[in-house]
Amino acid sequence: MDGVEVVVVHDARTGDLLRMPPRAWELMEAADGTRDLDGLLLAASQKGQLYQSSEVVSVLTDLMAAGLLTDGIDPFALEEAESVCDPETALEVLPFLLVCDGSGACCSAYNTIRFSNQEAERARALLPMLSDGYAKRFMPLAGSGAQKSCAAPMVNGGCSYLSESGKCEIHRVFGMAAKPAGCAVYPATFVYDGEVVRVSLGVECACVAKSIASKIGEPLVPAGATLRGDLPKDVQIGVVPNTIVLAEGLTCSREEFLRWSKVVTSTLRRWAPLEGSDLPVWSMAFSHDVVSICWQLSTTVADSNFVGGEKVRAIQPDVPPSHAEVLPWIAALANRMTAKHESAVRWRSEHDNVRATISVLTKAAKSLLDEDVLALVLAGEGANRKVESFYLTAAIHGHQLVGDVPVSLALRDRAIRILLSRAVCLLPRENELPESLATYPLPAVESVMRAQGGKEYLRDLQK
Numbered sequence: 001m002d003g004v005e006v007v008v009v010h011d012a013r014t015g016d017l018l019r020m021p022p023r024a025w026e027l028m029e030a031a032d033g034t035r036d037l038d039g040l041l042l043a044a045s046q047k048g049q050l051y052q053s054s055e056v057v058s059v060l061t062d063l064m065a066a067g068l069l070t071d072g073i074d075p076f077a078l079e080e081a082e083s084v085c086d087p088e089t090a091l092e093v094l095p096f097l098l099v100c101d102g103s104g105a106c107c108s109a110y111n112t113i114r115f116s117n118q119e120a121e122r123a124r125a126l127l128p129m130l131s132d133g134y135a136k137r138f139m140p141l142a143g144s145g146a147q148k149s150c151a152a153p154m155v156n157g158g159c160s161y162l163s164e165s166g167k168c169e170i171h172r173v174f175g176m177a178a179k180p181a182g183c184a185v186y187p188a189t190f191v192y193d194g195e196v197v198r199v200s201l202g203v204e205c206a207c208v209a210k211s212i213a214s215k216i217g218e219p220l221v222p223a224g225a226t227l228r229g230d231l232p233k234d235v236q237i238g239v240v241p242n243t244i245v246l247a248e249g250l251t252c253s254r255e256e257f258l259r260w261s262k263v264v265t266s267t268l269r270r271w272a273p274l275e276g277s278d279l280p281v282w283s284m285a286f287s288h289d290v291v292s293i294c295w296q297l298s299t300t301v302a303d304s305n306f307v308g309g310e311k312v313r314a315i316q317p318d319v320p321p322s323h324a325e326v327l328p329w330i331a332a333l334a335n336r337m338t339a340k341h342e343s344a345v346r347w348r349s350e351h352d353n354v355r356a357t358i359s360v361l362t363k364a365a366k367s368l369l370d371e372d373v374l375a376l377v378l379a380g381e382g383a384n385r386k387v388e389s390f391y392l393t394a395a396i397h398g399h400q401l402v403g404d405v406p407v408s409l410a411l412r413d414r415a416i417r418i419l420l421s422r423a424v425c426l427l428p429r430e431n432e433l434p435e436s437l438a439t440y441p442l443p444a445v446e447s448v449m450r451a452q453g454g455k456e457y458l459r460d461l462q463k
């Protein structure tokens with residue numbers, strides 16, 4: 001950061017972050033689960049660093065207090081992951097063509113850029129001139145023991161292979177095939193649901209919003225790919241679990257959830273005005289309010305008779321939630337964003353895109369505490385209907401509402417994210433916003449929620 005080495009540990013469970021002095025990290029690199037206190041001291045001395053045992057104890061105590069210390073080695077770290085589905089499994093791909101603007105914004109929006117160990121070796125071999133100081137030092141992806149993947153070092157919040165021109169140096173010099181698999185398929189998402197692999201995408205990049213309804217661009221999978229076996233081997237494929245939590249105390253089977261998902265998709269299609277258009281349904285703005293749809297869908301899944309579809313078809317898609325219903329969510333969101341902003345200011349560079357984005361979103365979240373602003377966004381002010389419609393469609397198609405919170409909560413969370421994006425558009429003009437954020441705030445909200453731990457406001461809400 002600004003030419004200074006900073007080591008941070010991201011806690012993926014809570015979205016929190018621990019900043020470590022590089023000297024403490026040197027020590028912890030040796031804590032791979034095979035050494036006791038004396039062993040750590042010896043290993044550190046072998047690297048030329050002399051530590052007092054009191055210093056080692058102090059570092060370990062801090063990590064323990066942050067909930068980041070565990071005992072022993074991870075015996076499965078280097079095992080081959082079980083393949084989640086047969087190579088003959090069909091792909092169900094969201095028809096979408098992405099036009100990348102080449103600005104490199106997505107390469108500086110995430111805390112961690114994952115490389116497999118082989119991909120890191122290849123990148124270092126292909127671009128040895130970048131290895132002085134930055135690319136040389138890949139970090140462990142998780143923990144400090146043996147593992148198959150690592151995290152690229154970052155420079156002012158961006159991947160170290162991102163050049164000042166906004167281009168990926170690996171891609172520019174050696175082509176797409178030389179990039180890490182995760183970067184090559186970005187922003188596509190893959191999930192196996194017991195029948196097919198659904199291919200969708202995360203609406204986390206302004207290029208996605210700009211590409212909706214585009215008739216040119218790159219498809220989400222290589223041309224001609226119809227089966228799992230046609231995808232690159234290293235692509236990560238999620239799995240919809242056999243039991244899904246819909247609401248507190250209410251679960252359903254995977255098969256029931258798939259039936260619900262299909263009913264929702266066909267209902268959303270009815271709301272896309274197709275007549276007279278040759279655009280695919282995915283690229284059409286619904287003729288109804290997406291916040292209302294998300295909020296009401298949430299109520300339908302929290303009902304034990306949710307599968308039949310009558311309840312989905314009966315929802316009133318233009319009746320937004322009331323102030324009283326959304327206010328606790330907004331308050332928790334504003335608190336969490338304020339904490340995120342304080343944390344970003346403490347350690348991120350002033351030239352860091354994530355810091356600038358979090359600053360704007362924090363102002364927007366606080367603005368929603370104003371009754372008048374909240375009334376405006378609930379009435380649809382600031383809405384980009386096409387992006388909001390696509391956002392919900394992509395989430396349903398990619399089973400993105402199944403995750404670490406119940407589906408009913410995830411749907412309300414999506415409604416709140418949309419309200420936050422609308423609030424960005426209503427910020428007073430003195431807030432100078434980067435052009436992509438001013439025009440397409442929803443992808444920025446989505447990226448901060450998922451990749452920067454913004455979604456942890458849900459945890460605060462449940463306390």
Ligand code: SF4
Nearest residue numbers: 107159161162168183
């Ligand atoms: S490897 Fe290239 S594409 Fe991937 S994050 Fe880094 S700069 Fe971006």
